[in-house]
Amino acid sequence: MAASLPLILASASPRRAALLQQAGIVPAQVIAPDVDETPLKGEQPRAYALRLAVAKAEAVMSLIYPPLEGGSNREAVRGGELGSNVPSPNFQASLENSTLPQGEGRAVVLAADTVVALGRRILPKAESPAEVERCLRLLSGRRHQVITAVAVAFPPPLAEEGDRFSSPVVTGEVARASATKGAQASPKLRTRVVMTRVAFKQLTPQEIAAYIACGEGEGKAGGYAIQGRAEAFVRFINGSYSNVVGLPLYETVALLG
Numbered sequence: 001m002a003a004s005l006p007l008i009l010a011s012a013s014p015r016r017a018a019l020l021q022q023a024g025i026v027p028a029q030v031i032a033p034d035v036d037e038t039p040l041k042g043e044q045p046r047a048y049a050l051r052l053a054v055a056k057a058e059a060v061m062s063l064i065y066p067p068l069e070g071g072s073n074r075e076a077v078r079g080g081e082l083g084s085n086v087p088s089p090n091f092q093a094s095l096e097n098s099t100l101p102q103g104e105g106r107a108v109v110l111a112a113d114t115v116v117a118l119g120r121r122i123l124p125k126a127e128s129p130a131e132v133e134r135c136l137r138l139l140s141g142r143r144h145q146v147i148t149a150v151a152v153a154f155p156p157p158l159a160e161e162g163d164r165f166s167s168p169v170v171t172g173e174v175a176r177a178s179a180t181k182g183a184q185a186s187p188k189l190r191t192r193v194v195m196t197r198v199a200f201k202q203l204t205p206q207e208i209a210a211y212i213a214c215g216e217g218e219g220k221a222g223g224y225a226i227q228g229r230a231e232a233f234v235r236f237i238n239g240s241y242s243n244v245v246g247l248p249l250y251e252t253v254a255l256l257g
Helices: 014-022 045-064 089-097 129-139 205-214 229-233 241-245 249-256
Strands: 007-009 108-118 143-154 188-200 234-238
Touching: 007 014, 014 241, 014 249, 045 108, 045 143, 045 188, 108 129, 108 249, 129 205, 143 241, 143 249, 188 241, 188 249, 205 229, 229 234, 241 249
Parallel strands: 007 108
Antiparallel strands: 108 143, 143 188, 188 234
């Protein structure tokens, strides 16, 4: 990442901010995009995580690089494996009220989405004690996957006078938009999807009840936080630990570089 460009973290997760600081990276600003996280019909966990990470990055990039007249940066996430996603009216209002510079403001945007999956089944982000219990009962004594998609959007080359920035175009898992003289320049988007395998021990009803009571699992993908009390449930892990926390540091730093 160019040292002269500020980093915007497109996430409200304090765990991701803490992980970045652990790597010596401090975002200049945090913006939490509000996107619809409902899985599409038949959507696989990997594709789902990637779609949401790209949607979050694209939503924040649209704040810095206004779309062409009659167009929309949100058209960047469309079709094929990625499907489509549109920020909610609440997030659109936050864009209008933002103090970030428009057009001339140049920054790197980092977004991520973490999914806990049992095979092809996407476990929810537990929002209640009942959901935490359902997730823990499903994970008890079984192996599961934690998948994090990371999307890093870089600003386009400075356009010549009269040029305008257009929306980034995403193809597959890595999108690289090019700009030529006299053509519209686009932000460049890099993505990476990381998977870690985790196995839980067989949980007793007492252990599940105690974990629910502590409240740690609420708001977490799969109903648990490995960096907290749930680490005692883990009998096996294969892959990036920071990925399970919410951001694979090695891969993220490589993308930013």
